[in-house]
Amino acid sequence: MAQIAFILLCHKDPEAIISQARQLTAAGDYMAIHFDARANPTDFQRIQDALRDNQNVTFAKKRIKCGWGEWSLVQASLNAVEAALEAFPRATHFYMLSGDCMAIKSAEFAHDLLDREDVDYIESFDFFESDWIKTGMKEERLIYRHFLNERKHKNLFDASFQLQKKLGLTREIPVDLQVMIGSQWWCLRRRTVEWVMKFCQERKDVMRFFRTTWIPDETFFQTIVRHLVPDEEIRTSTLTFLMFTDYGMPVTFYNDHYDLLLSQDFLFARKISPEAADLKQRLGDLYAAKGVEFQISNEGRSLFRFLTSRGRNGLRFAPRFWEAESSLGRERELLIVVAKKWHVAKRLIHKIKEVTGIETIEYLFDEASCPMPDLGGIQTQMGKRARHRRALMRMLYEYYGTDRMVICMDPKNMEMFQDFFSDRSTARLLEVESIFSDDYLAGHAMRVGLAGKNTPKQSMERLLPTIRADVMHESDRIRDAGFENYYRISEGRDAQENAMALSQFLSISPEQALEIAQTNHLFED
Structure with a gap:
């Protein structure tokens, strides 16, 4: 048995x-x-x-x-x-x-x-002929050497890959292997497992090859088992749903x-x-x-296909079962930095990451050019990001392997703030209060299309008070919302006062908070 x-x-x-x-x-x-x-x-x-x-x-x-x-x-x-x-x-x-x-x-x-049946259960499809890989690298997983963790060292990972590609530093796949790919959730017989372990001891060349392939848990066992076991003793499926x-x-x-x-x-x-x-x-x-x-x-x-297709066609009649209880996760913290001056918030979160190591992302819901990892397409359009914001954030937590993240948002996004604060996760909001000169507001008006280079001076003078009032109104709405974990730093306060708010917002020591609050030229335009 x-x-x-x-x-x-x-x-x-x-x-x-x-x-x-x-x-x-x-x-x-x-x-x-x-x-x-x-x-x-x-x-x-x-x-x-x-x-x-x-x-x-x-x-x-x-x-x-x-x-x-x-x-x-x-x-x-x-x-x-x-x-x-x-x-x-x-x-x-x-x-x-x-x-x-x-x-x-x-x-x-x-x-x-x-x-x-006396068989092994393991997905093992031909790496090159199958469509198992939907997006991203395919052949490049194998013919180049990957030494770095793509999620932790994204820039270095990409630089290493591009350098090898530029210099033509490809390598040969072991000639006697047909590389296979499939799910890592397999069930193998004892004899098969013993064969695999013996193969690992004998074929050091194969081990060296797989040690520098990318995502080898989808190819290593799948390839070796298919190499060692007759086809009729393999069921190309997983027993895990x-x-x-x-x-x-x-x-x-x-x-x-x-x-x-x-x-x-x-x-x-x-x-x-x-x-x-x-x-x-x-x-x-x-x-x-x-x-x-x-x-x-x-x-x-x-x-699943039926329900998701109805949603795409606008025929959704109930919450999709796979979206039920769609939460960022009870154990996670979302730290939202809210600032009308985007460059100030970006300086701040860069310093936060430098001092604390917390993952940070800039204005992902406001700026199409915000650097984002490849998440299968959800990140490609601003509409998708906003529409699937909880799903997007869950994917980012998974991508970075963390339970804490800092993001920047514009103060106009009240609906999003309320949505994130209603989630089971812990949400904290830090408002960055800046002084707005007339020159800055005029530049803001041109950036958002309210004015142009040829707008008459008289028209701009009439427009500026309205823009200033709108900016203040957005700030007042945030304060009036009564968010439980609301903090504020201000250009008009000294570093010690701002450090107190940062320490509470980030749950860090006063010394770390002061280092962040003393960031050079933090509030400068």
């Missing part, structure tokens, strides 16, 4: 990991855990202490600092697989999971499915998706919301249950 060793890669939420391990091993299965070496050591100790007496749980002997798109994710997987092979000689199958995955079938059902939005982000499941998930022809689902406590409890109880019958309808993806 099948016995599964789950290979769990995780980096946060120790209580959820402990619960997941206990639920999956209660039915006699096993788990090998790799907890990111970048994560909080206290969290890892808590997991170890809680699972110390569970003989069906082991840990990777060497923990790796993991980064999206890096080889480190593959190495972490190999370390966990090695630990599982050694600790669990009776395991027949090895199943890759993340901390966001949960079983949507019982262990009884899963074991029966794996016993039916996951869906993606039009913008390339995974769909998140909530409490009201229990019946939908159970009806899918998969063993696990990703990704389950951390806030869906009821769903997680019900799915956790399900895995150890006996005699449960499942009615498979498999309508999840078709329902």
